[in-house]
Amino acid sequence: MSPEAVRALIEPDRVDRRVYTDPAIFALEIERIFARAWIYVAHASQLKQPGDFVTTKVAQQDVVVIRHLDGSIRALRNRCGHRGARVVAERSGNAKRLQCPYHGWTFLTDGALDAVPLPEGYDGTGFERSLHGMQALPRVASYRGFVFASLAAEGPDLESFLGPAGAVLDNMVERAPEGELEIAGGTFRALQRNNWKIYLENLHDGVHAQSVHRASIEASRAVAATLTGPPRFALEIVAANGIPFREMGKLTVNCYGHGHSDMRGFRKTRATDPEFQEYEAALARRIGADGAAGVLDDNRHNALIYPGFSVHPAFQQLRVIIPERVDRTVVEVWCLRMKGAPAHMHRRTVAFANAVHSPASIVKVDDLEAYERVQEGWSDDGWVSLHRGAGRAGGATALDERFIRNQYQAWLGYMEAA
Amino acid sequence: MSELAQIAGFLHQEAALLDERRFEAWLDLFAEDGTYWIPASAGQPDPLDHVSLVYEDLTMLRVRIRRLVHPGAHALAIPIRTSRLVGNVMLVDGDGDRLTVRARFQLLEMQGERQRLFAGAYTHLLVRHRGSFKIRQKRVDLVGSDATHAAIQVLI
Numbered sequence: 001m002s003p004e005a006v007r008a009l010i011e012p013d014r015v016d017r018r019v020y021t022d023p024a025i026f027a028l029e030i031e032r033i034f035a036r037a038w039i040y041v042a043h044a045s046q047l048k049q050p051g052d053f054v055t056t057k058v059a060q061q062d063v064v065v066i067r068h069l070d071g072s073i074r075a076l077r078n079r080c081g082h083r084g085a086r087v088v089a090e091r092s093g094n095a096k097r098l099q100c101p102y103h104g105w106t107f108l109t110d111g112a113l114d115a116v117p118l119p120e121g122y123d124g125t126g127f128e129r130s131l132h133g134m135q136a137l138p139r140v141a142s143y144r145g146f147v148f149a150s151l152a153a154e155g156p157d158l159e160s161f162l163g164p165a166g167a168v169l170d171n172m173v174e175r176a177p178e179g180e181l182e183i184a185g186g187t188f189r190a191l192q193r194n195n196w197k198i199y200l201e202n203l204h205d206g207v208h209a210q211s212v213h214r215a216s217i218e219a220s221r222a223v224a225a226t227l228t229g230p231p232r233f234a235l236e237i238v239a240a241n242g243i244p245f246r247e248m249g250k251l252t253v254n255c256y257g258h259g260h261s262d263m264r265g266f267r268k269t270r271a272t273d274p275e276f277q278e279y280e281a282a283l284a285r286r287i288g289a290d291g292a293a294g295v296l297d298d299n300r301h302n303a304l305i306y307p308g309f310s311v312h313p314a315f316q317q318l319r320v321i322i323p324e325r326v327d328r329t330v331v332e333v334w335c336l337r338m339k340g341a342p343a344h345m346h347r348r349t350v351a352f353a354n355a356v357h358s359p360a361s362i363v364k365v366d367d368l369e370a371y372e373r374v375q376e377g378w379s380d381d382g383w384v385s386l387h388r389g390a391g392r393a394g395g396a397t398a399l400d401e402r403f404i405r406n407q408y409q410a411w412l413g414y415m416e417a418a
Numbered sequence: 419m420s421e422l423a424q425i426a427g428f429l430h431q432e433a434a435l436l437d438e439r440r441f442e443a444w445l446d447l448f449a450e451d452g453t454y455w456i457p458a459s460a461g462q463p464d465p466l467d468h469v470s471l472v473y474e475d476l477t478m479l480r481v482r483i484r485r486l487v488h489p490g491a492h493a494l495a496i497p498i499r500t501s502r503l504v505g506n507v508m509l510v511d512g513d514g515d516r517l518t519v520r521a522r523f524q525l526l527e528m529q530g531e532r533q534r535l536f537a538g539a540y541t542h543l544l545v546r547h548r549g550s551f552k553i554r555q556k557r558v559d560l561v562g563s564d565a566t567h568a569a570i571q572v573l574i
Contacts, residue, residue, distance in 0.1 A: 184467070185467055185468050185469055186458050186459050186462070186468040186469045186564075187458070187469065187564075188458060188469060188471075188567075189564075189565070189566040189567070190566070190567065190568075190569075191566045191567060191568040192568075193568070212492070214488075214490040215484075215485045215488035215490045215491035215492075216481065216485045216491075218484075218488060218490070219480075219481045219482075219484035219485045219488060220481045222484055223477060223480045223481045223484065227477065232477060234474075234478050235477065235478065235481065238481060330566055333469075335469060343467075346467060347466050347467065350466065350467060350468065350469055353469045354469055354470055354471075354472070354473055357469075358458070358469065358470070358471050358472065359471065359567035359568065359569055359570055360456060360471040360472050360567070360569075360570035360571075362481065362482050362485050364569070365493050365569040365570070365571050366491070366492065366493050368493070368568070368569040369492060369493035369569065370492070
């Protein structure tokens, strides 16, 4: 696809519907966006010991992220250097050598070919051992424990790529009384029958909630009216989708380079209950009362690291967006535990994940239906409106579509470059 | 009637209430402090420190049920029909008034033309109540609890 043809798909306030439905455009997105950008692949807490590994995907390639014996983190194509069989089937584990199940070739934790059976069979054949390892991805880098990899050898370094959006990850880490996070509490994997971009375009959308979540909002209000006593966390999370437009209009949405964005406010994250006070006191012991207040008042409800990573700093959630087909996306959800925080703080993180991110959550199921209807409705030609708030000066809010227009600026930047 | 037959009858009745969408009657089977739990991984040890597909008390179950019957639930604009079989009922622990019961289930779900099959194990913690039982906890261990799931709207 020529740069002109790509550019013709995107206008300042609308996009061609084919960007969500055309398999050829999807293939190009994998090649030009997901294979070039920094993609989140693991958290360092999953890779404590040499040989600890997790498996994931980068631009549809199966990848093993593994801590090498020298302590560095490597990302390897999960593919045997012989016939190409997928070497590691598990989602996580520990191995000092990786062994292909087919002919038993083994590889070191940096991907180098270690041993083959019947090595004398290769004598005098011109077989180059160095060409038959598990191929390492050109670049792996960590930012405060968040490990990213890229299939591209060239491009901005990770810190430049993150830009101001890196502050979101900083804030997540700084919320931990010991200044460190770890993956804990299991994971969800949600199947979405929609293009990956439809999910990203909902992340800071304050307009959909009242219609999409009408049933669960009204159900939670009706039940809340029958209750006495202290507020109920899960009930509040569900009911929060029902805040009026004028309140949604006060939520600031910040747009950054490379398509990243974050959203402020939504729910206040400094609570006054005794459990939260205990946590805030633990945080203050390390960084002082003013420091703790500053970290907790930096209320970024959720953030997007374009194109495939989203975080909820206030509730310590990670979401990894994995595009599988033009109309099929998997979203993985992980929880982080704040080291040094009282145990009940992690229980809030888990309760938030259950209420909002579970594939069986009464909030999420209605979102998934809306995304699928969008995908189904785009079978013909035409334009998709991104007009809301377009061409206006001033800061954007959750009622604007500026963050989506910002995503398409990044999209064009990647896609135009052949 | 043997005790095991009485327990099996209770589980069959519970399944029938869900298939017949008599959700309020289903909720009445629970004790006031009852919980409904669908773990998100096999052998998940607890519902508080690990994520669950569902872990709800009666308050949240009331919200869930109200959504299921709400005319504005757009994801249910095409209604979901279910049929479930419950079998292999075993009393694994019985201590006076408190019983632990295991069973296997298969649940067929149809929404429009889309068909899904869920299967797995139920673990019911029951207490005796007026000649029958109340549910203190219903745990549903799906085969493939940690698999990738499309939206799950039915009570399992």
